[in-house]
Amino acid sequence: MTELHATQVAARPRATASPLGPVALTTLLFGAFLPMLSFFIINVALPAIGSDLHASSGELQLVVGSYGIANATLLVVGGRLGDGFGRKRLFLIGLTGFTVMSLICAIAPTIGVLLAARVVQGAAAAAMTPQVLASITSLLTGEHRARAMAMFGVAGGAAAALGQILGGVLVEADVFGLGWRAVFLVNVPVGVLALAAAIRLLPETKANQTHRVDLVGAALLALTLVLLLLPLTEGRPLGWPLWTWLCLAATIPAVAVLGLHQHRAEQSGQAPLIPPTVLRLRAMRIGLLLAVAFFTTFGGFMFVFALATQGEAHMSPLEGGLSLLPMAVGFLITSIYGPRLQQRYGASLILRGWLVQAVGYAVLAVVALTLWPDVNPWKLAVPMLIAGFGSGLVMVPLMGVVVGQVPPAQAGLGSGILLTSQQTCLALGAATVGTAYLALAGTSWGQGGALAAVALAITAVSLLMTPVTHQLRSRA
Template sequence: MEDPDMTSPQTAGRAVEPTSWAPLAVVLIGGFIAFLDFFIANVAIPSIQSDLDASAPETQLVMVGYGAALCVGLITGGRMGDLFGPRRMFVIGLAFFTAASAACGFAPSIWFLIVARVVQGLSSAMLTPQVLAVVSHVYTGEARGRAFSAYGLMLGLSGLCGQLIGGMLIALDVAGLDWRTVFLINIPIGLVILALTRRIVPHIRTGAGAKLDLPGAALAIVSLAAVVLPLLEGWEQGWPLWAWLSLIAAVPLFVLFLTHQRRLAARNAAPLIDPGLFRERGFTVGVTAYFVYFMSMGSFFLLFAIYMQEGRGWDPLPSGLLFTTMSAGFFGSSFLAGKFAARIGNQVIALGAGLVAVGYGMVGLIVARIGTDGTAGWGAPGLLVAGFGMGLVAAPLPAAALAGIDPKHASSASGVLSTAMEGGAALGVSLVGVVFFGTLSDSPALDDYPKAFYLSIAVIVAFPVIVTLLVQALPKPASSVAGERQGQGKEASAVEQPVRKTDRQYASER
């Protein structure tokens, strides 16, 4: 009898029936709490500062520590999934994430909490790339298309619902734990998912005999840190000298990293990132579009929350409830994305990005009109439109980016994609933050916030517009080309079809 822990890539997908969604549910829940933790802690910052007697820069590190650790570790975490198996790395990452969540929840001091958040971020970097890797190995054809849609839904809801869930947990104040519940809630969820993973998710061995490129991993982490840390902290500190020096140092560090990767690939060694990934046009364009797309999302979410809470004096919970309008649009369009894609292929991404730009623009115009005194509910239609557009982008864009990727590189490709997401959000906040915080005075009046917000929106809407242009460079799904040649009327989903291309490549290796 074959050892279940020695399942090969070719047989991994047979370990579960194609119609069984249990493995998908398990990894999506694990990924959800990891992505959610970046957003949910935002609302706890004032309580943390008061309870732990922390300074504003120290509480800022609670957020920056997680985001920076996650971003710099994603590429290495993805490669580890390729080498040691996505299920194994998912379990290890989730175990550390759960333990770090407990440390955060019981933190006796602010610096203990900051260190625990860094560990949380590194753990998240180990587990999150494995979600798409498991999808790529376990599901095929239409099932994989639906799995990608579920992943996009999970990713979007984790961002849209983070503030609402965090506000509800703090408002409930279970057992008088206040802000600590936003971290402690991860413990029972993490333990249940850990117990289910080995029973439900098949083992996938993809990199037998290969070794982790430790010099490359070190160079990747240092290079990314040199970019991410100044982007996350520079705008808060008024762009000090260290931030500029760090960004300048990042250029030769990345050149050194890329040179090292090419040399390993030329020797048929095992680079951290196979340079061949970027010869796939769909992957290169898709990653670039993903990066630019999240420049808009990261900056809009943060600045709208600041406008609502500091400019209008709203508490986190009602502010989060307003975001449910965007969540409703996102949830509804997520189920329609496949039908749209069946008719217009990858242009569904351009349509979605265009609607995001329109929705953001509507919100900006409303804020310019109502200021801080008018009814904030007038912004709901714009949030609804933007959310609807997000739902059309969430699944098709990562699916298009990963369409032509060899499954043995699924984890590392997912790590690069996730790094683009986190890096894009950080850069977007930094660039738009220059406009927003530059408009505010040192002691801003309430009336300064609407102006800072709608001027920032003028920059934010440019990012989804750029995405609509980048989409035009994506290769057509293979089935669309075949259908045109054969004159067939049969439609196929743009989310589904690139996956079939990968399946053929996968079968050829067998």
């Protein structure tokens, strides 16, 4: 991503003297809201997509994963391009591409077209999202900046929590017979309005110092993710042919080559995609471990929950979405009050979140084991509320706490690495957790037992992360 600490307003000195107006800030925050919404709104529509486009379970995983891979690979590249060519310009390019690709997704006649459009949609989101944080940091100061950063967290949290509920409503309503296509089409009018407002209201900013884009690093990261995620998503339905094992084995040398390239790029004075010196910071190592644990399990759970509720439980898309309403409520509460709680409790707030989340998923496992498939939104409400509250306590303060323990000169790079890991692990969760769930669901465990197993696994991960989180209490 971009080095947020080194940014200054260019060409418009007047913009540094006055903060963004409320309409301009809201427009900018759509760059955080829409990409996250698009990741989660799709989950509840997956069964309908599979039925309409005759897609396999592996292809449905790729509908989620392909977007995440493209987004994760290009986030840092998008930030660097914004530094050099102008953040407003990159924001407009990204928002335009995201809107157009949303329309193409909505009218996709085959699963192949849908997957291709999702890749480009993820790339467009990667051009847009980094400009939000960079613009906030360069245009605002003091209380205005703190409030805008808090709103950035709320935007992402709201999108994650409300995405599947909105998806369920749109699929169930079947507006004009669109069915699942409405979950993509809803982005189009919002994108057009945001685009018109951004052209008029957003000031242009650039970084005082720019760095060459590490295209080789981006290509190596993309190759590594494809080698890892493609066999994990396609291996099970295809019976694990030889090529899947060869791809998985090739992941190891791919990681080694990526690491070597990043080290050499940094040693030669270039700006690598993932700087090794930042990864060597104690707070960053801990933060990355926490991010991997949370976003992999969270992304995987959202994927399997939609399949389970619309499978043996025979819920409609609307009922499946409404089952997530208590989680959304808990998530939104922590998104709103999280910044204030973070100031008071610091890293211990994340630790509390892991414990609360563990309780929620443990209760969900009990419900799935004892009541399945006779479940409905009401019977799932209590565990989903607890899990949502705990998830919000982990996710909302995570980036602020970790980056706050990184030296200011490396804070921007730390934020970019954490955002990249977020998108990577959301895609990884759909591939790994989704594959494990689908494998168990096809046995005597059934979908209820498989969902319970996933919930218990997340409970175990949450408990394992509590001693790791405790280490964040001391300064790096």
